[in-house]
Amino acid sequence: MAKMENSIRKQVIQFCYDKSLNMIKILRTVFVIGSIVPALCMHAQDPSFSQFFSSPLNINPALTANINADWRMISNYRDQWIGPASPYVTGTVSFDTKVMQHKTPDNIENNFIGVGGMLMFDHAMSGVVQSTYASLDLAYNIKLSETDRYLERLSVGFGAIYGHRRIDYNRVTFEEQFTGFGFNTNLPTGESSLSNMKPYVSVSTGITYTATTEKTNFDIGVAAFHVNKPKQTFLKDENEILPIRKVAHSNFEMFLNERTVININGIYQYQKKASYFSFGGAAGYYVSNDAQALVTAGLWYWSANALVPYLGLAYKKFQFGVSYDLTISKLNDAARRPNSWELSLILRGVRKPSGVIPCPWK
Numbered sequence: 001m002a003k004m005e006n007s008i009r010k011q012v013i014q015f016c017y018d019k020s021l022n023m024i025k026i027l028r029t030v031f032v033i034g035s036i037v038p039a040l041c042m043h044a045q046d047p048s049f050s051q052f053f054s055s056p057l058n059i060n061p062a063l064t065a066n067i068n069a070d071w072r073m074i075s076n077y078r079d080q081w082i083g084p085a086s087p088y089v090t091g092t093v094s095f096d097t098k099v100m101q102h103k104t105p106d107n108i109e110n111n112f113i114g115v116g117g118m119l120m121f122d123h124a125m126s127g128v129v130q131s132t133y134a135s136l137d138l139a140y141n142i143k144l145s146e147t148d149r150y151l152e153r154l155s156v157g158f159g160a161i162y163g164h165r166r167i168d169y170n171r172v173t174f175e176e177q178f179t180g181f182g183f184n185t186n187l188p189t190g191e192s193s194l195s196n197m198k199p200y201v202s203v204s205t206g207i208t209y210t211a212t213t214e215k216t217n218f219d220i221g222v223a224a225f226h227v228n229k230p231k232q233t234f235l236k237d238e239n240e241i242l243p244i245r246k247v248a249h250s251n252f253e254m255f256l257n258e259r260t261v262i263n264i265n266g267i268y269q270y271q272k273k274a275s276y277f278s279f280g281g282a283a284g285y286y287v288s289n290d291a292q293a294l295v296t297a298g299l300w301y302w303s304a305n306a307l308v309p310y311l312g313l314a315y316k317k318f319q320f321g322v323s324y325d326l327t328i329s330k331l332n333d334a335a336r337r338p339n340s341w342e343l344s345l346i347l348r349g350v351r352k353p354s355g356v357i358p359c360p361w362k
Contacts, residue, residue: 045271046225046245047090047122047131049078050300050308050323052267052278054344057094057118057137059247059267060206060223061157064096064139065114068362069317069348071097080325081338087126094118096137114139114157128172131165135204150213159204161225163242165197165232200230202242217362220250243272259286263298278302282310292316305329306340319346 049055055076056063065072073095080088096116115138122131139157146152176188206223225245232240251265266279282298296312306325313320325340 045243045274047078047088047120048269048276049076049090050278050302050306050325050340050342051076051310051321051344052249053251053265054321054346055092055094057096057116057135057159058092058120059249060208060221061137061159061204062139062155062206062208062221062223064116064137064155064157064159065098065112066139066141066155066208066210066219066362067096067098067348069350070101071095071349073347075345076342077344078340078342080340089123089127090120092118092120111140111142114141114155126171128168129165130168131163133161133163135159135161137204150211153210153212155208155210155221157204157206157208157223159225161202161204162199163202163230164199167197197232200232200242202226202230203228206247215255217253218251221248223247223249245269245271260284261294263296276303276305278308280308280310282312284312284314296321317348317350319348320344321346 046058049058052059054074056066056074074092075094076090076092078088078090080090094116095118096114099113099115101110101112117137118133118135120133120135122133123129124131137157137159139155141153141155144152144154202225204223204225205227206221208219208221211218224247226242227244229241229244232242247267247269249265249267251263253261253263255261261284262281263284264281266277268277269275278300280298280300282296284294284296287293287295292315294312294314296310296314298310298312300308300310300323302308302325306327306329308323308325310321310323312322321344323342325338325342327338327340
């Protein structure tokens with residue numbers, strides 16, 4: 001009788017143990033899928049930068065080669081929400097240059113063609129969800145009118161974007177990989193739908209208007225990305241498409257005196273029922289008599305999200321900027337406040353001195 005009771009007791013314990021393991025596996029799978037899917041949905045929207053003024057090709061293809069130089073190279077790095085949530089890390093490298101800008105010896109900049117490209121990576125959930133992008137941009141910049149007081153230009157741009165998103169299965173485990181003694185990542189995940197995200201190619205277009213005088217510069221433009229609405233086939237949803245991103249932006253620069261220049265700019269973006277705007281300004285001061293070194297400090301407001309103080313330093317062909325997002329959203333109430341940093345580096349190449357108004361992205 002005692003042996004039978006012990007046998008029954010062991011069976012009950014084993015049954016409860018097996019049920020507990022199954023529940024743990026189910027909860028773990030639900031957690032993983034519930035974490036990945038929102039990240040995929042969030043990343044259906046394009047990455048954005050607090051220093052949008054230091055990432056022109058991500059804003060409007062018409063800004064390609066719209067610069068106070070012959071060519072320009074830019075690198076951006078953003079580390080977002082280090083704290084209560086898994087960080088989002090985004091980085092870019094871009095290059096653009098002018099073509100056919102010296103058609104006549106008497107005019108340095110007539111109509112010209114701008115050619116450029118950008119590479120971008122975007123990681124979410126500490127690298128579980130990884131996205132890579134590559135773009136090729138082309139712009140045609142024409143001179144509308146010129147007088148002794150001002151110059152007007154118009155630029156029309158087009159771009160092609162290649163994008164690919166994937167799951168790094170080495171950073172996550174699934175129910176089917178549980179062996180009873182742990183997780184074996186060499187086993188199949190059982191989530192084949194998450195591996196069916198195919199690359200896409202999308203089209204962008206935009207237009208900008210520029211007016212400059214001896215002491216001022218003004219730009220305004222609009223753009224649209226993913227106008228062909230490419231399909232994104234993940235989670236077996238063939239109807240999932242990448243929504244159009246609509247952008248409007250403007251900037252104004254003016255010399256207050258020989259050493260001080262102010263910059264005011266703003267941007268508005270809308271994509272898939274989500275929108276944001278950022279608006280602010282900065283003041284720059286030439287610390288050297290030869291106008292080679294410019295120190296800039298400013299502040300931007302990112303709608304209902306953050307205040308963004310910015311510090312920049314430009315010396316000859318180099319420009320460096322750093323910013324920090326002071327969170328003002330509900331995330332600021334978390335036990336660990338999120339931290340978001342952003343860095344930008346710009347290098348410009350000039351064959352002849354421009355002698356123009358300093359602009360962050362020009």
